[in-house]
Amino acid sequence: MTGSGPGSPLGLHRVLEPAGVLPQAAWRLDASPGLWQDEVRVRVERLNLDAASFRQLREATGGGAPAMRAEVGRIVAERGKMQNPVTGSGGMLTGLVEETGPDSPLGLAPGDRIATLVSLSLTPLVITDGLAGWDGRSEQVPCRGHAILFGRSIATVLPADLPGPLALAVLDVCGAPALTGRVVSEAAGRAAGGPPVVAVLGAAGKSGSLSAVAARRAGAGRVIGVVPSEAEAATLRAAGLADEVVIADARDPVALAAAVHGAGGPAAVTVVCVDVPGCEGGAVLATADGGTVIFFSMATSFTAAALGAEGAAADVTMLIGTGYVPGHARLALDLVRCEPGVRGLFEARVTEGARDGKVEA
Amino acid sequence: MTGSGPGSPLGLHRVLEPAGVLPQAAWRLDASPGLWQDEVRVRVERLNLDAASFRQLREATGGGAPAMRAEVGRIVAERGKMQNPVTGSGGMLTGLVEETGPDSPLGLAPGDRIATLVSLSLTPLVITDGLAGWDGRSEQVPCRGHAILFGRSIATVLPADLPGPLALAVLDVCGAPALTGRVVSEAAGRAAGGPPVVAVLGAAGKSGSLSAVAARRAGAGRVIGVVPSEAEAATLRAAGLADEVVIADARDPVALAAAVHGAGGPAAVTVVCVDVPGCEGGAVLATADGGTVIFFSMATSFTAAALGAEGAAADVTMLIGTGYVPGHARLALDLVRCEPGVRGLFEARVTEGARDGKVEA
Numbered sequence: 001m002t003g004s005g006p007g008s009p010l011g012l013h014r015v016l017e018p019a020g021v022l023p024q025a026a027w028r029l030d031a032s033p034g035l036w037q038d039e040v041r042v043r044v045e046r047l048n049l050d051a052a053s054f055r056q057l058r059e060a061t062g063g064g065a066p067a068m069r070a071e072v073g074r075i076v077a078e079r080g081k082m083q084n085p086v087t088g089s090g091g092m093l094t095g096l097v098e099e100t101g102p103d104s105p106l107g108l109a110p111g112d113r114i115a116t117l118v119s120l121s122l123t124p125l126v127i128t129d130g131l132a133g134w135d136g137r138s139e140q141v142p143c144r145g146h147a148i149l150f151g152r153s154i155a156t157v158l159p160a161d162l163p164g165p166l167a168l169a170v171l172d173v174c175g176a177p178a179l180t181g182r183v184v185s186e187a188a189g190r191a192a193g194g195p196p197v198v199a200v201l202g203a204a205g206k207s208g209s210l211s212a213v214a215a216r217r218a219g220a221g222r223v224i225g226v227v228p229s230e231a232e233a234a235t236l237r238a239a240g241l242a243d244e245v246v247i248a249d250a251r252d253p254v255a256l257a258a259a260v261h262g263a264g265g266p267a268a269v270t271v272v273c274v275d276v277p278g279c280e281g282g283a284v285l286a287t288a289d290g291g292t293v294i295f296f297s298m299a300t301s302f303t304a305a306a307l308g309a310e311g312a313a314a315d316v317t318m319l320i321g322t323g324y325v326p327g328h329a330r331l332a333l334d335l336v337r338c339e340p341g342v343r344g345l346f347e348a349r350v351t352e353g354a355r356d357g358k359v360e361a
Numbered sequence: 362m363t364g365s366g367p368g369s370p371l372g373l374h375r376v377l378e379p380a381g382v383l384p385q386a387a388w389r390l391d392a393s394p395g396l397w398q399d400e401v402r403v404r405v406e407r408l409n410l411d412a413a414s415f416r417q418l419r420e421a422t423g424g425g426a427p428a429m430r431a432e433v434g435r436i437v438a439e440r441g442k443m444q445n446p447v448t449g450s451g452g453m454l455t456g457l458v459e460e461t462g463p464d465s466p467l468g469l470a471p472g473d474r475i476a477t478l479v480s481l482s483l484t485p486l487v488i489t490d491g492l493a494g495w496d497g498r499s500e501q502v503p504c505r506g507h508a509i510l511f512g513r514s515i516a517t518v519l520p521a522d523l524p525g526p527l528a529l530a531v532l533d534v535c536g537a538p539a540l541t542g543r544v545v546s547e548a549a550g551r552a553a554g555g556p557p558v559v560a561v562l563g564a565a566g567k568s569g570s571l572s573a574v575a576a577r578r579a580g581a582g583r584v585i586g587v588v589p590s591e592a593e594a595a596t597l598r599a600a601g602l603a604d605e606v607v608i609a610d611a612r613d614p615v616a617l618a619a620a621v622h623g624a625g626g627p628a629a630v631t632v633v634c635v636d637v638p639g640c641e642g643g644a645v646l647a648t649a650d651g652g653t654v655i656f657f658s659m660a661t662s663f664t665a666a667a668l669g670a671e672g673a674a675a676d677v678t679m680l681i682g683t684g685y686v687p688g689h690a691r692l693a694l695d696l697v698r699c700e701p702g703v704r705g706l707f708e709a710r711v712t713e714g715a716r717d718g719k720v721e722a
Contacts, residue, residue, distance in 0.1 A: 010646075010673060012615065020613050022642040024672045025665055088664035121664075122672040154674050175671065252381050254373065281383040285371075295663070295681075302656070302663045302681060303449035303482075304386055310536065310684035311385045311483040312371060313515050318681035320656075320663060323671035 006103060007036030009151030014124055016080070023150075024122035029080035031124035031148065038103040038151040042095040044127075045113075046164075047072075047120065047141040048172045049091040051205070051275035052298035053084035054139045060086070061136075068136030076127050083121035089298040090120030091139070093147055094158065094168050105151050113164070115171045116147070117154045117329060124148040140165060140350075156329045165350045166343075167333065173207035174332035176296045177214035178325035180271050183292055187268050188219030195221025196268035199260045199286055201250045201279060203242055204232040207296050208273035209345050212241045213335050215269070224263045226250060228274075235348075239341035250274050256282035272297050272321075280305040287316045296321035367464060368397030370512030375485050377441070384483035384511075390441035392485035392509065399464040399512040403456040405488075406474075407525075408433075408481065408502040409533045410452040412566070412636035413659035414445035415500045421447070422497075429497030437488050444482035450659040451481030452500070454508055455519065455529050466512050474525070476532045477508070478515045478690060485509040501526060501711075517690045526711045527704075528694065534568035535693035537657045538575035539686035541632050544653055548629050549580030556582025557629035560621045560647055562611045562640060564603055565593040568657050569634035570706050573602045574696050576630070585624045587611065589635075596709075600702035611635045617643035633658050633682075641666040648677045657682035 007013050011023040014030045023029055035041055049057070049072075061067035076082050083090050097112040108114060116123060125147045133142035149155055158167050180198075187196040198215040202208040203225030212223050225242030227233050233245050248259035250272075256279075260267060266288040272279055277299040284305070287293050293316055295305060305318050336343050368374050372384040375391045384390055396402055410418070410433075422428035437443050444451050458473040469475060477484060487506045494503035510516055519528050541559075548557040559576040563569040564586030573584050586603030588594050594606050609620035611633075617640075621628060627649040633640055638660040645666070648654050654677055656666065666679050697704050 010614075020615070021639065022614050022669060022672065024669045025639060025642055088662065089668065118672050118674070119668045121668050152674050153672075253371075253383050254381070278382065278386060281386055298664050298667070300663045301449065302661045302666075303659050305663075305681050306659070306683050307450065307480045307482050308383060308385050309681075311383065311479050311514075313479070313513050313685050314683075315685060315687055316683070318683060320666050320670075320679035320681060322667050322675075322677070322679060324674050324676060326676055 007038045007151065009038060011122065011150035011153070014148065022122070024119065027079065029124045031080035031126045033126070033146050035099060035101045037101045038105065039101045040097060040104050040106055040108055040149040041099045042114065042147045042149060043098045044093050044095040044125070044143050044145045044147050046094045046168060047082060047091060047143045048093065048168050049139045049141060050089045050172070050298055051139065052087045053089045053091065055275055056084060056086050063136060065134065065136035069131040069134055072141070073127055073131060076125055081120060081123055081125050087298055088121065092116045092120060092172050093123070094164060095147065098146065106149060106155060108155065113158045114155045115158055115168055116149065117156055117171065117174070117323070119323065123153065140168065159333055162333065162336070166346055169206055169346055169350055170332050170336050171329055173210060174328045175323035175325055176207035176273065176321060177210040177335060178328035178331050179294060179321055180211040181214040181218040181331070182325065183294060183319070184215045184218035184220050184269050187292065195219055197222045197224065197265055199224040199226060199265060199267035199270045200242070200273060201226045201271065201283060202273035203227060204236040204345065205273055206346065206349065209239065209241055209342050210332055210335055211271045211273060213339050213342050215271070222264050224260055224265060224267065226256065226259060235345065239345050241341050250282055251276060251278040253282035253285050257285035260286040267291060269294070272300065275299055277301065281308040284309045284312055284314045284316055287314070289315045292317040292319060294319045294321050368399045368512065370399060372483065372511035372514070375509065385480065388440065390485045392441035392487045394487070394507050396460060396462045398462045399466065400462045401458060401465050401467055401469055401510040402460045403454070403475065403508045403510060404459045405454055405456040405486070405504050405506045405508050407455045407529065408443060408452060408504045409454065409529050410500045410502060411450045411533070411659055412500065413448045414450045414452060416636055417445060417447050424497060426495065426497035430492040430495055433502070434488055434492060437486055442482060442484055442486050448659055449482065453477045453481060453533050454484070455525065456508065459507065467510060467516060469516065474519045475516045476519055476529055477510065478517055478532065478684070480684065484514065501529065520694055523694065523697070527707055530567060530707055530711055531693050531697050532690055534571060535689045536684035536686055537568035537634065537682060538571040538696060539689035539692050540655060540682055541572040542575040542579040542692070543686065544655060544680070545576045545579035545581050545630050548653065556580055558583045558585065558626055560585040560587060560626055560628035560631045561603070562587045562631065562633050562644060563635035564588060565597040565706065566634055567707065567710065569632070570600065570602055570703050571693055571696055572632045572634060574700050574703050576632070583625050585621055585626060585628065587617065587620060596706065600706050602702050611643055612637060612639040614643035614646050618646035621647040628652060630655070633661065636660055638662065642669040645670045645673055645675050645677055648675070650676045653678040653680060655680045655682050
């Protein structure tokens, strides 16, 4: 069943339907284990579902282990990849390199323990253990099976100095700090009125905490961390990642804008890292004219953002946050190594997930 | 039934459900005719449905006049605004100012013939004639009824020197040339390798043709116009708006990228003006590393764009095209006045709509 040709670096040869689209846009992929010449097969150890998808699955199934396992298993069996049909998003995975095609440009060798830096939504995947080791309560899913990397499917060898679950959690969101740093750095370079104010919505979360730190390093004059609850506010204050911590529901545009304005806003750069729908309008209102909003949440609605800004006559630049910026993995891992506040936050989340697991298992 | 207070400039006082969201995000608005102090009531003459919504309605109903009238009527009666529940988008309208609240900041007077520059998706609207004058075949919908403008609902008095339907068609898409011009101008300012190559997908359409001209004026070195058919290619060539005209299906990422590369690409700036879903991956592949994609199509999927760029390991900046950039209305009208190629294209489209109408009416 090995592919006969060199394969497309984008994986087009694995698209079963509809024909001609990219793997990410495909309904169904061929996840058979035989390799085309530039592919790599990975023995999967763990899936990391993206936050928006995990939340949707939990709400749709009720969150019990059997229902969660069945639903993820059904999606992967049907589509040949883990792409949540409601959110369109996926996540990433870790595993051991099992076999590399002779023409693979990825520089990986059998036995390497790697994390994928492309989305599960375009990665051919077969699950063989029914996800028996998953309690359904953590985004990190112990999993046996195999996955396929294409010529352009970037992946990184897991660092030896960080625990695997911690590294996976960091790499899952590593595009956010990289792009935030780039945008804040540009804003700082042209700021007429001093170093830019940056608001991070969901600043106590994974992508949010890394983005807050990246913003500060890139020259932010003031980082405003927005969180939904007093508990998260306490966590964020203890971590020391933001100059101001405010509590607001990001789905309430008026309350959100008031909170950010009251903490020294409006923001020159607003970073949206919350995984619930409906935050577009508030993000726009929290941002100064001429400023930039970066949407990292997979729950973002394109039309809501476009028409919301128009409706408020707001002259803001709105960026679709992508998971790929050159050097993003190294930057994010370095932030966790050097910033005890971020590391503590990530370790608490990873431990919490594991503990939750034990409670139910 | 007149509002008792000053009203919120964003129209929050008209939101019926869910509570607390902006009018654009609301399911249902209060479209009653009584004015809050900073509002304006418009006697509607014509709706201009946005292209993505019009296409969806036509495909869902079959396109016959009675079905189209019934569906638009049903949506407006149910929601108090014309927001297509599938696409989330709306359009705009023209009409006569009927009454202005004492505190309206819009500078309008009763009798002014205006076009709204905010989306119908956030504009309270009541239809009173059952859309009897609409044949269902044109995006421009003759309509009687009233609409409400909030304090921040920008609107413009229709120019005296251009026919109303032509001006409406131009104003409907006036955000696209303004933002395209800004982005191309920035790219030209920092281009190391000479004036930037700009690809416009859907270059024979309304927003596409205006964007192509705006790109050239902003310093593009080469404008590549992409169209889906030989007929549109002939139109675009005759109009002289692009340096290269290529035919490709924008939903086929490989074919699109090959066409743009073959015409002098990849593009430093790619402008997506097609109203069908599934163009995200191709737009990313047509764009050079370090380049920018501007998505104007309301059929754009946020996750498809974000994950598609990640999956291709493409370092591109992706912008959510907004309908508001300061000065956008004047810029677009000036382009139509000064560029006979664009004007011809718009006049043909407007006439075609009217002729189609007569055929069926």
